[in-house]
Amino acid sequence: MTTSEPTPEGVPADAMRRLAELRPGQKGGIFTSDLSVNEFLLVKEAGFRPLGLVLGSSIYHVGMQLGRWGRNQELTMLSQAMYHARELAMSRMEAEAAALGADGIVGVRLTVEAREFGTDIAEFIAVGTAVKADAPAPGANSSWRNVKGRPFTSDLNGQDFWTLIRAGYAPLGMTMGTCVYHIAHQKMGAVFSNLGRNVEIEPFTQALYDARELAMERMQKEAEALRAEGVVGVRLDSHNHRWGAHTTEFLAIGTAVRPLRDDHVIERPGMVLSLDR
Numbered sequence: 503m504t505t506s507e508p509t510p511e512g513v514p515a516d517a518m519r520r521l522a523e524l525r526p527g528q529k530g531g532i533f534t535s536d537l538s539v540n541e542f543l544l545v546k547e548a549g550f551r552p553l554g555l556v557l558g559s560s561i562y563h564v565g566m567q568l569g570r571w572g573r574n575q576e577l578t579m580l581s582q583a584m585y586h587a588r589e590l591a592m593s594r595m596e597a598e599a600a601a602l603g604a605d606g607i608v609g610v611r612l613t614v615e616a617r618e619f620g621t622d623i624a625e626f627i628a629v630g631t632a633v634k635a636d637a638p639a640p641g642a643n644s645s646w647r648n649v650k651g652r653p654f655t656s657d658l659n660g661q662d663f664w665t666l667i668r669a670g671y672a673p674l675g676m677t678m679g680t681c682v683y684h685i686a687h688q689k690m691g692a693v694f695s696n697l698g699r700n701v702e703i704e705p706f707t708q709a710l711y712d713a714r715e716l717a718m719e720r721m722q723k724e725a726e727a728l729r730a731e732g733v734v735g736v737r738l739d740s741h742n743h744r745w746g747a748h749t750t751e752f753l754a755i756g757t758a759v760r761p762l763r764d765d766h767v768i769e770r771p772g773m774v775l776s777l778d779r
Contacts, residue, residue, distance in 0.1 A: 512594050513558075513601075521554065521601045535631040537609055541660020545608060548667040550633040553602045558594030558628040562587035573686045574709040576716065577749065580682035584751055588612060588678065591628040592655065599653040604632035605646035606654035608663050610676055612755070614741070630655065639672060641763040648674040649729050656757045658735055666734070671759045674728040678755040679720025683713035685748045710750075714738060717754040730758035 534555040535542060542552065564583045591612070599607050610630035616623075632653070638644035648654050656663060656673040666673065685706060717738065725733045736756035742749070 512560075512590065513597050517598060518601060521556075521598055536611075536629065537631050537660055541609065541663075544660045544664035545631075545633060548664045549636045550605070550608070550667075551636065553599075553604050553632045553634055556595050556598035556602070556604075556607060556630060556632045558591040558596070558598065560587050560590035560594070560626045562590070562624060562626060564622045564624065574705065574712065575684050576713070577682045577684055580749075580751075581680055584680050584682060584753075585678075587624070587626040588628070588680070591626040592676070595628040595630060596652050596655065599630075599632040602632050603634065604653045605635045606656065606673065607632050608656050609659060610655050610657045612657070612676070612678075639762055640670075646672060650675075657755065658757055662735065666759065670762050672762050674725075674730050674758040674760055676755060677721050677724035677728065677730075677733055677758045678753060679717040679722070679724065680751060680753050681713045681716040681720070682749065682751045683709060683716075685709040685750070710752075713750070713752045714754075717752040721754040721756065725758040728758045729760065731760050733758050 533552045535552045536555055537545060537552065545552065562583065564580060564587075595607065595610070607630040610628060613627050613629075615625045615627065635646050639646045646654060652675070654673045655676040657676055658666065658673070663673070686709070721733065721736070733756040736754065739753045739755075741751045741753065
């Protein structure tokens with residue numbers, strides 16, 4: 503049994519050897535993909551060929567944070583931990599794709615799984631299918647990679663990816679924003695005064711509203727850094743993990759996109775919509 507020393511990007515050497523066998527032109531190399539049959543065919547029809555399944559992983563210890571539990575507040579240390587752990591997993595997945603010479607990664611899944619190594623330890627996993635374009639991107643910018651020179655990432659399924667490309671848009675990258683937020687407990691007097699009544703609990707409403715807004719704002723800033731026109735397929739999820747009922751993580755995530763041409767036109771049967779800016 504041999505041990506694997508990680509590469510500078512944090513990708514194990516064994517993974518790099520596996521990827522070397524998947525590079526186009528390697529004798530006997532076969533691609534791997536988690537795309538369904540329909541998704542595989544639609545991605546191919548959109549002008550991209552799968553190169554191989556790529557993944558990134560980070561087992562992360564999420565530290566504790568002290569605070570004033572009687573008020574609504576973001577737990578910034580926990581927010582930073584969740585953000586950094588996902589970024590490590592994503593960057594390692596992108597490094598695998600870059601090793602294959604990929605232009606992008608489609609069908610990305612980003613998950614968190616609790617591990618039994620400790621109560622505050624979780625594995626963050628990013629998985630997707632690396633793809634290579636059959637032709638340069640239309641327009642002045644002929645590269646399918648984003649402004650950071652990295653392969654694009656997208657969590658769109660194969661059908662939505664095909665529709666996006668056919669409509670004249672390019673994915674730039676998955677953008678996300680996270681916020682771990684503590685929601686203050688109700689005071690005893692408020693609990694008793696609400697018994698038997700239909701009434702909004704305004705402090706709870708405001709806390710959840712604020713937390714979601716922070717997550718959305720951070721996702722939008724990531725999209726701006728990629729010079730995106732917008733973000734599609736946005737999901738806004740909440741996770742309690744192991745922090746208890748009054749502490750929740752809000753995660754906003756979607757795919758940043760741009761038109762392939764400045765004089766972009768979307769053609770539909772019977773009509774033409776011009777998006778000339």
